[in-house]
Amino acid sequence: MNIRKAEKSASTGRCFGYAGIDPGDDSARRWVRDAIALLNRDAHRSADTHLIRLSLPALKGIDIYLKDESTHPTGSLKHRLARSLILYGLCNGHIGPRTTLVEASSGSTAVSEAYFARQLGLDFVAVMTATTSASKIDAVERFGGRCHLVDHASQVYDAARQIADDTGGYYLDQFTYAERATDWRSNNNIAESIFTQMAEEPHPVPRWIVMSAGTGGTSATIGRFIRYRGYDSRLCVVDPENSVFYDNYLSDDCALTGKKGSAIEGIGRPRVEPSFLPCVIDHMIQVPDNASVGAMMALSDHLFRRVGASTGTNFYGLCWIAAQMQAQDQSGSIVSVICDDGNRYANSYYDPDWRAAQNIHPLPYRDQISAFLKDGIWEELAT
Template sequence: MTAAPTIPPLDTLPGNVDRAWVRQAIALLEGDGRRSADTHLVNPVFPGLKGISIYLKDESTHPTGSLKHRLARSLFLYGICNGAIREGTPLVEASSGSTAVSEAYFAHLLRLPFIAVMPKSTSRQKVAAIERFGGHCHYVDDPAEIYDAAMRIAAETGGHYLDQFTYAERATDWRGNNNIAESIFAQMQAESHPVPRWVVMSAGTGGTSATIGRYIRYRNLDTRLLVVDVEYSAFFDAYSQGDRSARCERGSRIEGIGRPRVEPSFLPDVIDHMIKLPDAASIAAMHVLSERLFRRVGGSTGANFFGLCFAAAALMKAGEEGSLVSLICDSGDRYAATYYDPDWLAANRIDIDVYRPGIEALLDRGDLGLFETADAAAAAV
């Protein structure tokens, strides 16, 4: 027979040591958010795009230089508020890109150990940035191994697997709270076409497109979401065929976007249209935009910009006007040895001159030729 419970003594209530660390950590993350959340909305003018206004939200100005700064902060807040991240908790991520750089920054801010699991082929610039913030890199031979390796290391160290690919769509409050969608539409309020016809976004985890797509519906806006996918990525098949089991035999060459599997954060049902681009088109658009902004942008921004050109050409062909919005995801300085290196392009058989003249013709003269040809349509859709 079980004994009846007794009232415990008052001195059994625990102290508030752990919560004190949590409060301090949240205050540090909120301070970073106040200082860096609302990035500039750039409005470059292209003479050929009559009646079309282009806007680029410049996420490269965050302290860690990319859009992933927002995601990393959200993942840390999510882990802390769910009780998974405490004082001294080792943190692990499966990432070779900008997410790991941003997470290393926040781990350093909170004095937590950080390990990024990545393929051996990861660029030295990314590795150096992670190590600069005190992070450590664990290498795997096969890019597909990063998920299992990250989970194993987290279990072995008693740490927390941040898992951007699962939690990106839920760590950020898509209804508001200064997410990127809310910031975009607030900044657009005083523009000549305040409600964009399209927002264009490439997919990496799928979390940003999920946030934007949900927010558009939540605010009942007359804006549509165009998502751009790249070569060696499974996202387009998931959207067009409804196949979440789709796989690619290799990883994307456009860092930060495209995945060999369909990530849990990718939500195709909030997307209005999706296109798939050749890598040469993304990199050509990256070069064109960099020259016109007088500074380098990265390959994911190139994919976004080609998507903007695609949407602009479609509006012009239909005789319509309006605004189009996308993102500058990160600086192109990280890709000096790849996308901006002619030898690297040649070694990877990427010929940007197939697409570059047509992009420039659209921007300068309103020539729709590249976007009306059967070959371009087959490559882009």
Template sequence: MNAREWSSWAIGQVEADANRSADTHLHVFPLPPSWGVTLYLKDESVHPTGSLKHRLARSLMLYGLCNNWITEGTTLVEASSGSTAVSEAYFARLLGLDFVAVMPATTVREKCALIEFYGGRCHLVEDPGTIYAVAAALAAERGGHFLDQFTYAERATDWRGNNNIAESMFAQLSREPHPVPAWVVVGAGTGGTSATIGRYLRMKRLDARLCVVDPEGSAFSAAWLTGDPDATAVGSRIEGIGRPRVEPSFVPQVVDRMIAVPDAASVAAMRWATAKLDRWVGGSTGTNLWGALQLVGELVAAGTPGSVVTLLCDDGRRYVNSYYDDDWVAAHGWDLAPYTAVLDDFLRTGAFEPELSELSCPPGQLGSDKSA
């Protein structure tokens, strides 16, 4: 077939995959009914590649195909902390294309194995800050295409609708007691999800606010607070969210509030939620829950009925040898017990104690609200 015919075939393959995939579930987290507040988790782990990044990978593929950057035989290259690359490897195999993932050497082995399962290759680098340049160089050397999620995430996703995560979420909430939540809580890795949801809320004139939770060591919250797009940080130890720099796809203007979350709180909340839900969740879900439960606590304290929505980002079984391993956690110097106690006390009393965040997060990285 000629180039245009191949492109048409490839787009059809990606769209057929979307058509085969059912929408993701919206779970209710078990909170006391007397509080009058409902917490929902949109379970993105049920995508074919097991994470929220399946949506992004599909959008990046379509964006590359429709721009004619991806053609028959194009080698695809990505810079990733793992989950996006897993999903992109899946789509590359679907289209018969070679795929290379450039990732930090610390990426959990489970994600590397999944990339290789889908036929991709992992190129690991010691300095996480070099993944962008290395990926661009590899793509250039091979005459391939650098998918560049950190630049294109916010524009590749159709934020106006087309069953994006925001449209899907609000359709599922439509028959709930509080169909418009007080807060939607997400993390930021590329910034594409927060940009999509923030824009959608404004376009639909929905009276819901967007809170972005940011893990310890990430540059996003400091940049949002100070307005400095060149802010940098050491980088996050919670895979999938947080970055050492402010990525081009992060749109701070659509974010109403940011909450910085200590790493130990993220891991404690992840493990706590797995026990409460009987469903394995990952570290980024733990970050989401720590922030979401803080907001639930504020609604309870104010006596305001309503709802909060957040995401279950990926399958926690990817982290059995890291975040779920007690020796690995101890080696990172994380004491989970105080944070687990906060969560247990919260579920018993409805009072959340965010002061613990101040013990571990650097000055200027604490949450604040621009929506008041």
């Protein structure tokens, strides 16, 4: 009987295969085992990220916390996701010792994936929009990755698949696999970390957790974890302008598409991503771009260091919820996330000329949030 050998294409999501390798040679399997061990050692060398409590005396009975994900080795929340996505590919047989890794990313995920690809000795290609900040492109390249730029956010998916096909590589596809690559029940995911760090606080179970959505994976993890552990916490997802997640939450229409990409780098999408799970979300808020950047500036002033615009989106939603709680004489804690380091955006969101060119005018919102942090009074702005 003839034994047939088949080589499977990693770019289609199937195994990288052992065609051409002696059946008695388990070198590829041994490489995968060593690669997983390497990623696990990296995780053990990294301490958990800080949970910062803001000092806001004007908000009586309401405690505000920020999970600072900017302290990861690659500087953002996406460090967790990148490790999970690569482990997912390794354990599912998609990544081998010569596999080119490919991702569609607006920046931070690509930076983190380039970091891990370099550790594994693998080639990495990031597909991103031409408007991605120069500092993120530089970071990918410094980790040995290559950037392929496209004009519109809707083009990144097909371009990434094509590059994976052309190179015989593997498309990591954060937008599909983010919600399943991370074990939402435990394994030190961000939700478990938040609740563990909150355990000794005056209000250990947050009344609200506020999170923006890029892939939807982090909000899915938090929402599932809350239900799995039976907590009374509510999840609020904040969404920037020109993202379809908010409209999908209201309409349940998964075919929605947007004509324009989000101006808030790293969050908001022009289509409903597979990892976005509205059924685990309790409330959504659509945040104007001016408000995202204004809140970014106000929080940076308060912390004496820069945060990014997606953190501003989170913080604006958090302040709005805190104002509603205060108006209803409620007490409790609210937790949100510092997504990345704001110094990455020195030439964009923190540059007045760049903001003017993008028609972003954040100063009224910066003043609104600054006044709220100081006096606890929420003044609605005319739109």
